[in-house]
Amino acid sequence: MSEKYIIQIKNLTKIFGDGVEIKALDDVGLNIEQGEFMAIMGPSGSGKSTLLNQIGILDTPTSGTILLDGVDVTKMSDKQRSVTRNKQLGFIFQYHHLLPDFNALENVMMPLLINGVKRSEARKTASKMLEEVGLGDRMKHRPNQLSGGQNQRVAIARALVNKPSIVIGDEPTGNLDSKASDNIYELLRRLNREHNQTFILVTHDKHMAAKTDRTIQLVDGKICEDSRNGNGD
Amino acid sequence: MYELFIALRHLTSRRRQSIFSIIAVGLAVMLLMWSQAMMVGFTDEMYSKTVDTMMPHVTVEPQEGEDYIHLYRNLIENINEIDGVTSISPVLMGAATFEYKGKNKNVVMQGIRVEDHDSVMFINNNIVEGNFRDLEVSPNSVVVGDALAEKLDVEIGDTIDASFPEANPTNLKVVGIYNSKTPMDETLAFTSLSTVQDFLDVSNVVTTILVRGDDRERAQEISEEIDTLGYPAAGWKETNPEIIQTLKIEGTSNAITLGLIIIIASFGIVSTLFMSVMEKTKEIGMLMAMGVSRRSIMRIFVMESSILGLLGGLFGVMLGAAFAIYMGSYDYGFEVMAGISSIPFVVRIQDAVIIVLFTFLINLIAGIYPASRASKLKPVEAIGRD
Numbered sequence: 343m344s345e346k347y348i349i350q351i352k353n354l355t356k357i358f359g360d361g362v363e364i365k366a367l368d369d370v371g372l373n374i375e376q377g378e379f380m381a382i383m384g385p386s387g388s389g390k391s392t393l394l395n396q397i398g399i400l401d402t403p404t405s406g407t408i409l410l411d412g413v414d415v416t417k418m419s420d421k422q423r424s425v426t427r428n429k430q431l432g433f434i435f436q437y438h439h440l441l442p443d444f445n446a447l448e449n450v451m452m453p454l455l456i457n458g459v460k461r462s463e464a465r466k467t468a469s470k471m472l473e474e475v476g477l478g479d480r481m482k483h484r485p486n487q488l489s490g491g492q493n494q495r496v497a498i499a500r501a502l503v504n505k506p507s508i509v510i511g512d513e514p515t516g517n518l519d520s521k522a523s524d525n526i527y528e529l530l531r532r533l534n535r536e537h538n539q540t541f542i543l544v545t546h547d548k549h550m551a552a553k554t555d556r557t558i559q560l561v562d563g564k565i566c567e568d569s570r571n572g573n574g575d
Numbered sequence: 576m577y578e579l580f581i582a583l584r585h586l587t588s589r590r591r592q593s594i595f596s597i598i599a600v601g602l603a604v605m606l607l608m609w610s611q612a613m614m615v616g617f618t619d620e621m622y623s624k625t626v627d628t629m630m631p632h633v634t635v636e637p638q639e640g641e642d643y644i645h646l647y648r649n650l651i652e653n654i655n656e657i658d659g660v661t662s663i664s665p666v667l668m669g670a671a672t673f674e675y676k677g678k679n680k681n682v683v684m685q686g687i688r689v690e691d692h693d694s695v696m697f698i699n700n701n702i703v704e705g706n707f708r709d710l711e712v713s714p715n716s717v718v719v720g721d722a723l724a725e726k727l728d729v730e731i732g733d734t735i736d737a738s739f740p741e742a743n744p745t746n747l748k749v750v751g752i753y754n755s756k757t758p759m760d761e762t763l764a765f766t767s768l769s770t771v772q773d774f775l776d777v778s779n780v781v782t783t784i785l786v787r788g789d790d791r792e793r794a795q796e797i798s799e800e801i802d803t804l805g806y807p808a809a810g811w812k813e814t815n816p817e818i819i820q821t822l823k824i825e826g827t828s829n830a831i832t833l834g835l836i837i838i839i840a841s842f843g844i845v846s847t848l849f850m851s852v853m854e855k856t857k858e859i860g861m862l863m864a865m866g867v868s869r870r871s872i873m874r875i876f877v878m879e880s881s882i883l884g885l886l887g888g889l890f891g892v893m894l895g896a897a898f899a900i901y902m903g904s905y906d907y908g909f910e911v912m913a914g915i916s917s918i919p920f921v922v923r924i925q926d927a928v929i930i931v932l933f934t935f936l937i938n939l940i941a942g943i944y945p946a947s948r949a950s951k952l953k954p955v956e957a958i959g960r961d
Contacts, residue, residue, distance in 0.1 A: 400864060400954040421868055428866020435958060439861040441581075443588035453865045455577035500865075 347409075348507060348540050349374040349397060354406035356392050356563075366392040367403070368563035376507070377538040379531065381551040384560035390544045391512055393560065397542060398431055398510050399423050411507065428456050432501030432539075434511040438493040440485040446472060446496045447481040453504045471499040475529060491522035495529065502533060511543040515550065527553065578871050581862075582878035585851065592851075596844045597887045603840040604891025604934050605898065607833040611926045612899035614829060616919035618822055622791060625818065626811050628697050629755065631664075631785035632794040635801055635808045643667075643780035650806060651784065657800045659788040662694035665781040667771045673719075673747075673764070674736040675727040682723065682764050684737070686771025686781075695787045698753060698765065705731045705751030710767050717770075718751035720760030742774050837934055840887070841941040844880050848945040852876065859949050860957025869950040876946030877939060884938025888931040896922045 349372070356367040366389045374380065382390045395401040396408060399415045408415050410430060418426065427433075432453075440449045450471055454464035472481055475495040485493050494514065501509055514530070515523035527550055534541050543554070551557045552571060559567035586593045626632070635654070637644045644650060647665050654663055667686035672679055685692075689711045693699045699707045703721060710716050717735065719727075729735060729749050738744040747766060754760060772779065786808075788797050794810035801808035812819050852859070859872055867875075903920030 395955045398864065400958070421870075424863070424866050424868035424871075426866075427864060431864075433861075433864045435861075437857075439857055439958060441858055441861070443584045452577070452862075455580065456866050456871075 346375055347373040348376045348411055349542075350407075350409040350412075351397070352407050352409075354393075354396060354408065355404050356389075356396065356401070357404045365563050367396070370406070370563070370565060372558070372565065372568075374540060374542065376540055377534070378556060379534045379541045379554050380543070380556040380558065381554040382542065382544045382558050382560060383546070383548070383551050388560040389563040390560050392563075394510050394512055394542065394544050397508070398433060399427060428453060429504060430507050432504065432506040432509040434494070434497050434501045434509065434514040436513040436516040438485065438490075438497040440493055440496055440500070442485050445482050445484050446477060446488065446499075449485070449496055450499045450503050453500060457504060468499070468503055471503045472496070474533075475499045491518055491525065494518060494522075494526055498526070498529065498533075502537075502539070505537065506539065508540045508542065511541070513544055513546065516546065523547070523550065578874045579878060582875045582882065585855075585875075585879055586882060589847075589851065592847045593883060596847055596883045597890055599843045600837065600840045600884060600887025600934060600938070601890035601894060603833070603836040604888050604930060605895035606836060606891075607830075608892045608895025608922075608927065608930055609899050609920075610829060610833060611930070612896065612903075612920040612922045613918060614826055615923060615926065616903065616921040618826075619921055620919045621818075621822070626791050626815075628700075629757070630811050630815060631695050632788045632791055632811050633786040633798045633801065633808050634814055635784040635786065635806050637782065638806060643777065643782060644784065644806065645778075645780050647781045647784060650804065653804050654784065654786060654801060657797055659790060659793045659797055660786055661789050662691065662787045664688065664691040664695040664785045665768065666692070666783050666785060667768055667775070667777075667781045668783065669739070669742070669771050669775045671737045671739045671742065671764075671774065673723070673727060674738070675729050675733060678727050680723060680726050680761075682719075682762050684717075684764050684766055684771050684774070686766055686768040688768055692765070692785075695785045698755075701753040701755045702751050703754045705749070707751050707753075707765075709750035710765060713748065713750065714767070715745060715747055715770055716750040716766065717747035718753055718765040719749060720763060721752050721754045722761035723764065724749070724752050726761065737774065739774075743776055745770070745774055834933070838937055838941075841880075841884065841934075841937050844883050844938055845941045845945060848876060848880050848942060849948070851879075852945050852949045855949075856952060856957050859952050860954045863952075863954040864958065872952075873943075873946045873950040876949050877942040880942025880946075881935055881939040884941075885931070885935045887938070888934030891934070892927045892931055896927060 351370060351372040354367055354370040355365065358364045358366055370393065382393060384390050396403055403416055410426065415423065415426060441452065444452070447465065447468055450468035451464040454467055455461070469481060472478055475498055477492060477495055477499070480488060480492060488496065515526045518526065530541060533539065545551050554571055557569050557571060558565050651663050651665060654660055664687060669684050671682055671684045673682050689708055693707065705718070707718055710718060719729070727735065731749055731752065733749050735747045735749065736744065737747050786797060788794060791811065794812065798808040798810040862872065899920040899922050902918055
């Protein structure tokens, strides 16, 4: 296998079952390169989010392997998984899932603090990140004092502040109007170009998917289409 | 320590619940602190009314197989050198029958050195008539308890006949009457050491040596040192085990009751913590996604309950101590206990420290269950998809 793939997925199967078994992922194989900006599409229940959760090591597969940067995450201990999530992965969800008791700046500082960065250092890095997503003037606001789009920007800043090599987004714009969506998309795209981070986004939005470098279609837990969109650099 | 940062923020965000939790625990702790201060105060009072006045700290007996301590003056000199010993009284005890105008009564005669015995047993404080010191001045004199005086119908100046099988019968003039408010008043008579020695027809010997120290808690140490001098000695706790036992039983049942109250109050914290875990399911999932390990999730929630416990403990201890000090200084104007008109509260720092630690620990343990529930959430399920 080549070294250029940051994510290598082999024979990945995930079965949910409580009496009735549901194959959410069925023998999926997928290689993703460093710096790719890709979309996962598919109808409801096709396994998009399940695949994303597997890549984000938020869940464990029934069988198969996932290598992140060459390391098999399915064999990691809870502690190692936590460290990997903290340092290598950034998450953006449909709902921002910011910590409601903390202001924007503190939310963005959190991954750094978890990583053991000093408070003063974390504050500096996090403010810079917030400025980058255009919220330099909203740092002291709590999530309930910000709009949906603004909160999603804070969530993006939080996902990116630790300079993860992989950013995964589960319908990051699904909860926003089209203007806000476009803004978020532009932001993600810019960050992807500037930092060469890998972005994997689950989306329903064809318009948005078309602007990515690569789109895969999932149906019934299988990849049925994998296309390059010619938007790359 | 981002865990502490998160825990503190959680607590300050739901300020009202936190304050109520602290108050609930605080009130329970206050009760414990207050009752402990009262317990200690009463115990102290009881000791000062008994151990500190009515009984010797250490009692020295003759060597095994002997009836008397023969070289008691040497022994006294040696005991006097033991650290903490303040006074020593040699005593010769003998049984006698007292008779006065046809009435008689069996008694225990204690032959004593007046000064020495008073310094150990404070008998002089109990004299109600006559003079204790006359024992020393006039030979063949006696001090009797008021109950005994009543039984024999004797007054100061009367002469009692003392006799006993194998003893030399003698006459004893009553020079004093004491009242110790104990059953002793009916059976114990004091006379000089030489009077009892003549009565029993023995040489210069005694049957016991009574010792008092500067601190009743050191009685055991002193008695052990006397043991090494070759004479069996016993501290007041050994000679009066019932005192210790009574206090222990009372103290234990008290502590159990109040400990339970604190545990009940801590249950309040467990339930608020549970609610907070439920409320924060998504947040916990997100924290996990950000790389917080299960251990750290656990730590965050355990910290929350321990912080509440610690604050509740501190708050309660201060409140309880203040309450006790206030009530202790209050004069009720009537006797709440023999001879005292205020409740003798004693607030001890070590009690406060132990109570705070106990409360902290209970709440730490109480927090473990909800915290472990939080830590076992699966990140995917916790975050959900709505």
